[in-house]
Amino acid sequence: MIEGILIGLETALSLKNLMMVMIGCFAGTIIGMLPGLGPMTAIALMIPITYGFEPSTGLILMAGVYYGAVFGGSTSSILINAPGIPGTVATSFDGYPMAQQGKAGKALAIAAYSSFAGGTIAAIFLLIAAPSLSKVSLAFRSPDYFGLMILGLTAVSAFSAKGHFLKAMMMVVLGLMLASVGQDTLSDIPRFTFQNMNLSDGISFVLVVMATFAMSEALTIIFKANDPTRVAKQISLSQLGSIKLDKAETKKMVSTIPRSSVLGFIIGVLPGAGSTIASFLAYGMERNFVNDEEKQKFGKGSINGLAAPETANNAACSGSFVPLLTLGIPGSGTTAVMLGALLGFGIQPGPRLYQTNPEIFWSVIMSMYIGMVILLILNLPLIPYIARVLATPRTFLIPLILFFSVTGIYLMSFNNFDIYMMIGIAVVATVLRLYDFPMPPLILAFVLGGLMEENLRRSLLISDGSWSFLWDRPLTMVIMMTIFVIVSWQVYKSFWKKND
């Protein structure tokens, strides 16, 4: 492991990769800060640029963007009560009241320190957990992988689309359907191409991500006549107050951070749960831990109430890399985008990544830690200036997002057909979003589609067409039972509980 860490450090600390982490954190902070644009959009916009880089450099850039976007989301939650991403909604509960009390600088500093501490502790957990789990996951076979993929898709549908389980499952099927377009990987038989040469290679992953996130998010803002930057224009971003914390405030944070980090990391590892659930659970848990006097302050500017969700959401971000790096199965929409990018580089994450591409495995882990340090030393002093981005008028913002999206696909394919298809998918996605059909399950399914079919093919061929592979092995049976519990819980919650 020490050797691996040194390889990772050597790769991550090269001048080029350090620059990429800095650029990634900076760009991610700016994009993540804009309400409505989350880490998935930020990473999606970066993909076309990263294809010119080495895989480790590209992935380091995207990891930086991811952390930057989460940090940026906290900034808009605190300053204008408009969370950039769902994972920072809980941050606004106490962060925004603090900003209203003239302590915006302090709230931002608490968010930055908590994110740093949570991310750092989780990066250490990742360092220990990932190699061990990689070895364990070598025992996984095709039926287990197939089961795990269904578990991931079911869990994302259950947790990310609160109350819209069936809609999320429809999006899962749609994502898998889109992934099935093009030549069959084994027999090269064309499927759903309608004799159109442009479809024979399938639909590009970048195209789907850009259309369903960047482009449709921009169109949704216009369609709903929202102006996410309107509130930002009303506040004075230059008067954020001091960012220094006193001893009592630091003491409160010190007690909150370790427990929220552990909780955040564990939740992050679970498929589908992610930073949103982690931050809400940490907020609730912290409320139970503090004394009655502090409990009264929750929702009115409590330091514990701000530190807990911030620590947990960053720890969950690191945790979500565990299933991606060790099993090759993303547990969230954001890591699904990263998996798609990795596959684009010709790298298949999974248990063997640890042995075949140790420099990628370790450099990503090490760059996460470096990213945390950079976010702290670069972004915190610059926050009053970076926060001005919040006041960018949507009249400029939206065309620029659309321009980046079209440019992304233009650079990838040099093909009009792909541009039109992207616009078409974006329009459909905008309507679907309007009626709460969630997009993350679609992306996760699109990325997993090929792998899922491959593992199902192997499982069915080995078992001679029998579906008994789903319960033959104890591990597969446990996975299938977990899926059954999730689905049953959703059905119970949706119908019986409501009728009660």
Next chain:
Amino acid sequence: MKISPSKIISLLFFIFSAFYLYTAYQIQVFTFDEDAAFNAKTFPIYLGYAGLMFSALYIILPETKPSNVDLKVLDYKRTITLVILMILYGLTIFRAGYFLSTSIFLILSYIALGERKWIWVFILSFPFVAIFMYLLHGLLNIYLRDPFLQLIGIMG
């Protein structure tokens, strides 16, 4: 009886799934693969049935959490204008070249969204695209096709 838009979308998805399933059955597989446990059309067929099942369930079961959208407040005019501008952008990007088509797309989009600060409209179009192109083409060595700039001799 009023049908909710979510149910209409589910109905459309049901029809789409039925079409997908029909097309999946039409996939031509090799003769020796016809009776195999798994061939090129097996997975799509399962997907077609899954699509039918989930959309049918949504249509049949009562909605537990209906999505309330006020259709009167939606900005159709600007959204459709932007979509048309994007289509035109896609149409001209290969003919007029990246620089010209992108700059014009940006200017028209800013104006369509109501921006009237002309200095910023200009700065964030032609000069911005020129810098962006230099970053991509000049520094990152990413190929950009631009017949217009080639014609006037700026790009090789």
